Amino acid sequence: MKKIVVLSGAGISAESGVKTFRDSKGLWRNHRIEEVASPIAWNNNPEMVLEFYNIRRKQLFEEVKPNAAHYALAELQNNFDVKIITQNVDDLHEQAGSKNVLHLHGELKKARSTADERLVYEMKSWELNIGDKCELGSQLRPHIVWFGESVPNIEQAIEISQTADIFMVIGTSMLVYPAAGLLNYVNPDIEKYYIDPNAKNIPDIRNLKIIREKAGIALPIIAKDLKIK
Ligand code: NAD
Secondary structure: EEEEEEEOOHHHHHHHOOOOOOOOOEEEEEEHHHHOOOOOHHHHOOOHHHHHHHHHHHHHHHHHOOOOHHHHHHHHOOOOEEEEOOOOOOOHHHHHOOOOEEEEOOEEEEEEEOOOOEEEEOOEEEEEOOOOOOOOOOOOEEEEEEOOOOOOHHHHHHHHOOOOOOOEOOOOOOOOHHHHHHHHHHHOOOEEEOOOOOOOOOOOOOEEEEOOOOOOHHHHHHHHHHHHO
């Protein structure tokens, strides 16, 4: 079976109603998102950081559903070995049925211990508050890779990217590293797609098809084409 590797970003969830950082002009309540999603913010104002994620988690638990792009990728599993590397913290790929998803920037529906990062907990509801503790008695934090923190899954993402027969970049501004650098590890000879209605930071690489279209429109068409090829 041919291997399709996907790098997805916030844009693939935009049609599900999850705002990209770009949509919100990079701001939340007049704070730059980089200043909220950071270890410094957690030290200075953990209540604010928890609230930022509680709002997003509530939306994910109660409102947001996968869209046509997530479903098209899940369906490709019938004909291809599909591996998804996502920068998204939502679980919309999994909800749509994708089996092989690697989260580079963490997962919104999980919390982890501030005493031992190996203690990660699946959350049953959206709220995480001051006073919610791990089994060691330490405060829980969102299981999110904040700006300025290292990306623990990047080595695995590089290995997966190197195995691709087809590589797709979907809905990412290609500005957030190290994820944006993954294309450098992909075999230059294989077919690559970059699907983003505002594709701007176009990597200078061979065999790259740029599709300036919404993921929910473009992906079902691409998936159909790939199946009959
Ligand atoms: P970004 O906000 O920098 O870029 C999003 C990209 O999506 C833009 O280039 C935009 O043109 C494109 N886009 C918008 N609508 C689209 C659509 N319908 N179809 C296809 N593309 C569309 O996001 P990023 O590049 O993923 O990186 C920023 C960081 O934001 C990441 O670290 C990610 O973890 C985080 N983030 C995640 C979520 C989520 O989990 N859903 C949401 C917002 C931000």
